[in-house]
Amino acid sequence: MSEIHPIAWNSGSRILTLLDQTLLPSREKYIDHTDPETVAEAISTLVVRGAPAIGCAAAFGLVLASYQYSGTDGKALAGWVADAADLLADSRPTAVNLAWALKRMLEVLEKTGGQDVGRIQNSLEAEAIAIFNEDLASCRKMGNIGAGLVPENARIMTYCNAGALATAGYGTALGVIRSAHRMGKVRTVWVCETRPVLQGARLTYWELMKEGIGCTLVTDNIVGSLMSAGDVDLVVVGADRIAANGDVANKIGTYTVAVLAERHNVPFVVAAPLSTIDLSKATGESIPIEERPPEEISGYGGVSWVPNGARIYNPAFDVTPADLVHAIVSERGIAQAPYSSSLNALFASGD
Ligand code: MRU
Numbered sequence: 558m559s560e561i562h563p564i565a566w567n568s569g570s571r572i573l574t575l576l577d578q579t580l581l582p583s584r585e586k587y588i589d590h591t592d593p594e595t596v597a598e599a600i601s602t603l604v605v606r607g608a609p610a611i612g613c614a615a616a617f618g619l620v621l622a623s624y625q626y627s628g629t630d631g632k633a634l635a636g637w638v639a640d641a642a643d644l645l646a647d648s649r650p651t652a653v654n655l656a657w658a659l660k661r662m663l664e665v666l667e668k669t670g671g672q673d674v675g676r677i678q679n680s681l682e683a684e685a686i687a688i689f690n691e692d693l694a695s696c697r698k699m700g701n702i703g704a705g706l707v708p709e710n711a712r713i714m715t716y717c718n719a720g721a722l723a724t725a726g727y728g729t730a731l732g733v734i735r736s737a738h739r740m741g742k743v744r745t746v747w748v749c750e751t752r753p754v755l756q757g758a759r760l761t762y763w764e765l766m767k768e769g770i771g772c773t774l775v776t777d778n779i780v781g782s783l784m785s786a787g788d789v790d791l792v793v794v795g796a797d798r799i800a801a802n803g804d805v806a807n808k809i810g811t812y813t814v815a816v817l818a819e820r821h822n823v824p825f826v827v828a829a830p831l832s833t834i835d836l837s838k839a840t841g842e843s844i845p846i847e848e849r850p851p852e853e854i855s856g857y858g859g860v861s862w863v864p865n866g867a868r869i870y871n872p873a874f875d876v877t878p879a880d881l882v883h884a885i886v887s888e889r890g891i892a893q894a895p896y897s898s899s900l901n902a903l904f905a906s907g908d
Contacts, residue, residue, distance in 0.1 A: 607723020612654030616685035695888035700732030703886035717808035718760035719795025784821035803879030803896025804841025841876035
């Protein structure tokens with residue numbers, strides 16, 4: 558197995574290293590970060606992307622902010638870190654893992670209020686490392702739990718990239734596929750290319766290839782025809798935010814896949830850690846959907862393929878209603894309809 562490390566924290570040198578995902582698969586380039594401003598920029602430009610991964614990156618962004626402070630006043634340090642948290646919070650709006658991780662970090666800041674600067678910095682660093690390690694452990698658990706839903710000899714479809722690249726490692730949807738593959742259950746994976754940024758074609762295919770999991774790249778608009786031919790046994794995707802009623806925000810186009818899966822009786826499964834579930838949102842309607850630059854659609858590498866001045870609408874995510882979701886796999890088990898009670902039960906269950 559080839560290890561994939563989208564995020565690496567070096568404690569000694571206090572450097573956050575991010576794999577630049579915008580360059581994959583042609584270049585594997587790692588960029589060092591020493592300040593929260595460039596981490597926020599890396600999040601908004603998709604150098605680091607995927608819900609859990611941006612949560613981890615933002616947490617380390619706050620650690621970098623705290624180490625930038627060279628004074629001795631704990632209160633001044635807290636203000637400095639809070640400003641960095643505001644900046645990072647604004648970098649992407651849909652994936653709740655970002656706000657969730659920042660909240661955890663700010664809670665530590667509040668608890669360590671009266672302590673000296675060095676201790677506050679150490680506590681923040683320890684919390685960011687814990688967020689990272691917990692995500693990795695959650696992905697592995699989720700993978701093993703979710704693999705139980707995979708039939709023998711399965712042809713699995715996935716959308717976008719919910720893999721090691723999108724998390725601290727191992728992945729959510731791709732974690733399920735990895736675990737099922739190790740159990741010998743996977744015949745093949747249909748990788749949807751995922752217009753417009755091609756996370757499927759560039760990132761998911763690259764990950765599966767590195768791990769030797771057989772897969773086939775397809776365009777997003779083949780989904781209905783593959784399903785109607787009976788060539789898909791299961792769909793597994795990740796999520797950016799799940800509302801209390803089980804509505805799922807994920808990469809634009811996920812909803813289309815879910816509707817087609819329902820039409821063809823293909824189970825549509827979502828794999829996501831508890832940090833992606835936002836019980837404060839009653840339904841998917843109140844989840845903020847990020848709109849991204851028109852250039853993601855109009856062309857690539859400076860070449861435009863649309864008429865000059867074309868009007869473009871580019872939402873990055875859509876919401877799949879809970880009634881199309883067969884199951885939500887988390888690190889604490891599987892939730893099924895009615896989600897309003899089953900999601901609550903996951904939170905109540907503890908580890
Ligand atoms: O815009 P992206 O690439 O950050 O979108 C990523 C997705 O939609 C993923 O499916 C989601 O974040 C889950 S990642 C485990």
